[in-house]
Amino acid sequence: xxxxxxxxxxxxxxxxxxxxxxxxxxxxxxxxxxxxxxxxxxxxxxxxxxxxxxxxxxxxxxxxxxxxxxxxxxxxxxxxxxxxxxxxxxxxxxxxxxxxxxxxxxxxxxxxxxxxxxxxxxxxxxxxxxxxxxxxxxxxxxxxxxxxxxxxxxxxxxxxxxxxxxxxxxxxxxxxxxxxxxxxxxxxxxxxxxxxxxxxxxxxxxxxxxxxxxxxxxxxxxxxxxxxxxxxxxxxxxxxxxxxxxxxxxx
Amino acid sequence: xxxxxxxxxxxxxxxxxxxxxxxxxxxxxxxxxxxxxxxxxxxxxxxxxxxxxxxxxxxxxxxxxxxxxxxxxxxxxxxxxxxxxxxxxxxxxxxxxxxxxxxxxxxxxxxxxxxxxxxxxxxxxxxxxxxxxxxxxxxxxxxxxxxxxxxxxxxxxxxxxxxxxxxxxxxxxxxxxxxxxxxxxxxxxxxxxxxxxxxxxxxxxxxxxxxxxxxxxxxxxxxxxxxxxxxxxxxxxxxxxxxxxxxxxxxxxxxxxxxxxxxxxxxxxxxxxxxxxxxxxxxxxxxxxxxxxxxxxxxxxxxxxxxxxxxxxxxxxxxxxxxxxxxxxxxxxxxxxxxxxxxxxxxxxxxxxxxxxxxxxxxxxxxxxxxxxxxxxxxxxxxxxxxxxxxxxxxxxxxxxxxxxxxxxxxxxxxxxxxxxxxxxxxxxxxxxxxxxxxxxxxxxxxxxxxxxxxxxxxxxxxxxxxxxxxxxxxxxxxxxxxxxxxxxxxxxxxxxxxxxxxxxxxxxxxxxxxxxxxxxxxxxxxxxxxxxx
Numbered sequence: 001x002x003x004x005x006x007x008x009x010x011x012x013x014x015x016x017x018x019x020x021x022x023x024x025x026x027x028x029x030x031x032x033x034x035x036x037x038x039x040x041x042x043x044x045x046x047x048x049x050x051x052x053x054x055x056x057x058x059x060x061x062x063x064x065x066x067x068x069x070x071x072x073x074x075x076x077x078x079x080x081x082x083x084x085x086x087x088x089x090x091x092x093x094x095x096x097x098x099x100x101x102x103x104x105x106x107x108x109x110x111x112x113x114x115x116x117x118x119x120x121x122x123x124x125x126x127x128x129x130x131x132x133x134x135x136x137x138x139x140x141x142x143x144x145x146x147x148x149x150x151x152x153x154x155x156x157x158x159x160x161x162x163x164x165x166x167x168x169x170x171x172x173x174x175x176x177x178x179x180x181x182x183x184x185x186x187x188x189x190x191x192x193x194x195x196x197x198x199x200x201x202x203x204x205x206x207x208x209x210x211x212x213x214x215x216x217x218x219x220x221x222x223x224x225x226x227x228x229x230x231x232x233x234x235x236x237x238x239x240x241x242x243x244x245x246x247x248x249x250x251x
Numbered sequence: 252x253x254x255x256x257x258x259x260x261x262x263x264x265x266x267x268x269x270x271x272x273x274x275x276x277x278x279x280x281x282x283x284x285x286x287x288x289x290x291x292x293x294x295x296x297x298x299x300x301x302x303x304x305x306x307x308x309x310x311x312x313x314x315x316x317x318x319x320x321x322x323x324x325x326x327x328x329x330x331x332x333x334x335x336x337x338x339x340x341x342x343x344x345x346x347x348x349x350x351x352x353x354x355x356x357x358x359x360x361x362x363x364x365x366x367x368x369x370x371x372x373x374x375x376x377x378x379x380x381x382x383x384x385x386x387x388x389x390x391x392x393x394x395x396x397x398x399x400x401x402x403x404x405x406x407x408x409x410x411x412x413x414x415x416x417x418x419x420x421x422x423x424x425x426x427x428x429x430x431x432x433x434x435x436x437x438x439x440x441x442x443x444x445x446x447x448x449x450x451x452x453x454x455x456x457x458x459x460x461x462x463x464x465x466x467x468x469x470x471x472x473x474x475x476x477x478x479x480x481x482x483x484x485x486x487x488x489x490x491x492x493x494x495x496x497x498x499x500x501x502x503x504x505x506x507x508x509x510x511x512x513x514x515x516x517x518x519x520x521x522x523x524x525x526x527x528x529x530x531x532x533x534x535x536x537x538x539x540x541x542x543x544x545x546x547x548x549x550x551x552x553x554x555x556x557x558x559x560x561x562x563x564x565x566x567x568x569x570x571x572x573x574x575x576x577x578x579x580x581x582x583x584x585x586x587x588x589x590x591x592x593x594x595x596x597x598x599x600x601x602x603x604x605x606x607x608x609x610x611x612x613x614x615x616x617x618x619x620x621x622x623x624x625x626x627x628x629x630x631x632x633x634x635x636x637x638x639x640x641x642x643x644x645x646x647x648x649x650x651x652x653x654x655x656x657x658x659x660x661x662x663x664x665x666x667x668x669x670x671x672x673x674x675x676x677x678x679x680x681x682x683x684x685x686x687x688x689x690x691x692x693x694x695x696x697x698x699x700x701x702x703x704x705x706x707x708x709x710x711x712x713x714x715x716x717x718x719x720x721x722x723x724x725x726x727x728x729x730x731x732x733x734x735x736x737x738x739x740x741x742x743x744x745x746x747x748x749x750x751x752x753x754x755x756x757x758x759x760x761x762x763x764x765x766x767x768x769x770x771x772x773x774x775x776x777x778x779x780x781x782x783x784x785x
Binding site: 106110118181235236 | 301303304305307308330331333340532533534535538564566567568571705708709710
């Protein structure tokens with residue numbers, strides 16, 4: 001009986017700790033846009049500050065606070081980052097990966113990141129979990145930005161030193177951009193893809209310190225070769241939010 | 252069996268009492284002990300804020316290590332934040348669970364809310380004057396400043412509801428960081444003191460584009476001539492400069508007045524001409540300034556290390572940073588003869604605990620943050636100013652100020668100019684009244700500007716009916732429609748428990764019930780077994 005009781009507690013806690021860092025599972029059966037809803041191409045063409053209405057599918061949730069949610073979404077054509085969308089706590093719980101939502105807000109740009117702000121949404125029938133697209137060959141090209149905010153994967157990235165610790169030793173990751181943070185804060189690490197270096201981030205609201213990816217990045221060593229998965233977030237250039245890091249299969 | 256039923260009843264009763272405690276449980280008022288018990292181990296927590304700046308973190312760590320050497324029986328655990336809002340939210344959550352930190356970096360606006368709980372924050376007046384452990388006290392093991400050695404104005408800013416609930420830690424104001432080269436390229440010369448008219452005029456001139464859609468002044472596709480980081484400060488300072496109302500000391504909300512409306516209409520006109528944007532809409536002022544995409548960037552003097560071609564910190568690609576001369580001036584004024592600017596910056600409060608010795612240890616640590624070592628080192632990390640005259644007048648600090656421009660690190664000229672700006676204008680600074688709800692009022696002031704700016708950019712009509720609706724929406728959003736809020740200070744109930752707290756309590760109750768069940772069951776079995784053995 002004690003064991004059952006303990007097991008139940010563990011199960012409940014595990015469920016509560018369940019995060020968005022999951023593998024894609026489904027393809028859309030039907031992604032026909034409703035009336036008055038923009039296609040992804042129309043969304044891309046819309047000017048900053050215009051009102052946009054899109055139908056999209058939740059891929060991951062970053063945060064909820066004071067009835068505002070920040071969510072990574074995507075349809076079969078492209079991705080939409082929803083920043084501080086009006087959302088009750090109860091509705092936030094319903095935004096599981098794959099959930100179809102109709103979003104109305106304004107297109108905005110913040111340091112290169114194109115997003116939808118001041119948005120409202122309603123849940124619709126439908127489900128789609130995107131498969132990560134392989135962006136390895138796109139890094140360093142102008143095509144990458146066309147996939148902004150999409151779930152992506154990159155293979156064979158080489159971990160570089162992001163800086164030095166107090167003793168002057170090279171380190172593979174920082175807590176916050178300048179290592180001013182501590183466990184639980186965002187993790188920053190640097191990888192080389194092709195001949196260019198990029199800064200990747202484990203966004204602590206998206207994947208907190210209990211997640212596999214957080215541990216994986218904390219265990220990185222300079223020179224490691226890794227495969228990463230995440231969302232192609234932008235901040236003055238590509239600055240992906242990473243949800244998975246695995247040792248690359250180098251043969 | 253009777254005992255079993257009694258225990259079960261007791262558990263049920265305790266569980267029922269748990270939620271009922273919320274909001275009504277009060278701590279006993281703190282009374283300073285006669286002596287600090289150095290033989291007893293104390294472990295205290297310090298929630299600190301850093302501007303995502305490693306040097307600041309290291310100064311906190313050094314301060315803790317130095318303090319622990321002086322008081323070996325006290326261990327200080329540091330928890331770091333980069334956002335005042337997050338500290339505020341976490342403190343509120345921890346008040347309801349009785350797990351507040353011991354010492355916390357904070358703002359008086361936030362304290363006004365904290366003290367709605369009974370004896371949650373320690374009033375420091377008696378501790379200031381304590382002959383042994385007070386400011387400059389005889390038993391304090393470090394060179395503590397006397398009360399008279401704290402800048403009186405900064406100390407006054409820590410008064411909430413008639414008592415000092417905090418000590419100042421650092422002070423800053425806002426500065427206008429200017430690309431002087433672009434001002435001159437447009438044919439203007441910087442005046443001795445900026446006026447709003449001057450800034451708007453130059454900004455509108457800078458918004459002019461050529462036939463290809465590039466801005467004439469910088470030849471780039473992006474130009475935000477005037478960008479403001481903190482629009483709540485912008486509205487508050489504009490109102491103060493105009494002599495207009497904002498709130499009374501008692502908490503009466505006066506923000507939604509005709510002067511504010513006139514200011515908003517004026518801002519709307521400049522947004523329409525492409526002259527103005529905000530941090531929330533566009534991004535960090537320093538990023539645009541350093542890329543030659545902005546002429547006037549208003550940000551805190553505590554953000555000075557991010558401003559200018561040779562800024563110590565930057566988070567845009569190096570190849571985007573252009574070379575220009577950075578002027579550092581007070582924010583624009585309506586009346587240059589009587590400049591007015593906000594005083595801001597972190598303060599430190601001490602939370603009450605059951606054990607007065609723990610509180611005394613906390614107070615000693617808080618006081619340690621006022622020593623010259625900490626004050627001077629921390630102020631040098633940004634355009635901060637030490638809050639003690641003892642530090643400000645020390646040879647070490649005066650030497651620091653005199654060496655502006657010697658390098659782009661410790662002696663970065665923009666940073667030292669920003670600090671001097673405040674030192675020279677302390678008499679022109681002001682703060683807004685602090686009451687329960689003043690933090691919301693501040694947010695509302697900023698939201699007015701943010702919403703008007705967004706609406707103009709979105710080609711919405713900004714007219715009288717728009718303003719009427721804006722006032723109504725913002726009042727409602729921040730729950731400012733009850734008129735006076737200050738009368739609730741010290742009386743307000745903490746409100747219903749948040750869902751997560753309820754879940755936690757239920758889970759805890761269930762766990763305890765489970766533990767109790769197995770204990771009782773074990774005891775019963777043991778008794779039965781013992782019975783068998785007899």
